[in-house]
Amino acid sequence: MSWTWRFETEDGGAVTPAGSLPSESFPTQSDAETWLGEIWQELLAAGVQQVVLHEGDRRVYGPMSLRSVD
Template structure:
């Protein structure tokens, strides 16, 4: 099983330009830890929300990168 992030802009479109594609992570915890370290750079690149996928299955979606 592998985990990866899908990046989305404010309109819900997938962001692929200006960001490095998400690595495949061996666990959900590894993917979440990486996001905790990288969310600021993603936000600066135009990513507003992220979706976490496990082998194509959505674990959770449209998580905002903006602080509450």
């Protein structure tokens, strides 16, 4: 199974990041989470407000906001 992120607006609608940010597929959950940790600010700047992690068709967790808690 591959691990993927669904990119969403604040209300849960699917969003495709603006610009040239890739849609990635990962072999492990750890790889997916590491990638998100490295690129989350770029995703936020590209219009992604929250993410959901999937393993194949199964939702693992989320939505998880990319905005910092103030």
